[in-house]
Amino acid sequence: MSIQNVRLEVMQFLEKKVDHFMEEFLIPVEKIWQPTDLLPDSSKENFLEEVKELREIAKDLPYDFWVVLVGDTITEEALPTYETWLMDVEGVSQKGENGDNGWAKWLRQWTGEENRHGDVLNKYLYLSGRVNMREVEITTQHLINDGFDPGTDRDPYKNFVFTSFQELATYVSHNRVAQMAKKFGDKKLHKMCNLIAGDEMRHHLAYSEFVKRIFEIDPSEMMLSFQYMMKKKITMPAHLIRESGESIGTAFEKYTAMDYVDILQKLNEKWEIDKICNLTDEAEKARDYLMKLPARMTKISERLVVPAEGELFKWVQPALVK
16 A cells, blocks of 8 residues: 555544544634734723723834734734645545545634634734834735745645644744733733633644654654654744845744754654654664754754844834834
């Protein structure tokens, strides 16, 4: 049987458990938070007062903070690209022989939860008055127009490695912004980003669980797919944002590299790479590579030189640039 057919059989086997996965890792629409819960209510008489308060607090947030927050927002707003890409994965289809394909149901509900993130962040940026929203919108449209290719083809094993990594990375980013907002006294934004980070962690736990189940069924091919993605190096959507100036990207390189190493280490531990049995010789070599990779990448990241200055983004209003 071909590798592709084996992957399809594994996806069909796991599809039978999708309803369980949705119950465990997703929250019903009626129970989950919505963007309006976290923003000034435009139907209330005190709406303008709440907006004024939001803008007063936003004035004290520094330039670097806005750059990170806008980058997070744009990444979330490019959601249509991610859903389109995942809907093309082997084993996923809009409809199955007996009605809805289970994986398509998962992806639509996952997309529904993710959609709230860009929605609430976009509205916050708009109300803050500290961001050039037209420039943000142009960048977002470019990111969607350009499409997104993580180098996984239609392979579900590689795609689930990518989503496991991506969701943990977005958790790290949103959680970091939440802590910064708290430090600067922006309680609304802290709560907002904290809730988004919580969603991202749940989604990470889901996709990493899919990988864990595949390791139990097809350990050698899953190990080789994990190695493939790490050798290729995960490309996050934010790396494709057109507005990013080259010097800004380099300025964040060391910071990003250390996060990358930390995420890789967490995945190794989550999937208990050191304990997986019944591997082929090739997969054993892949395991050895993956176990040594965090230490190797740490040494490389420590040698990176961070430039003192970088170009300014067009997203942030000039008044904030000091």
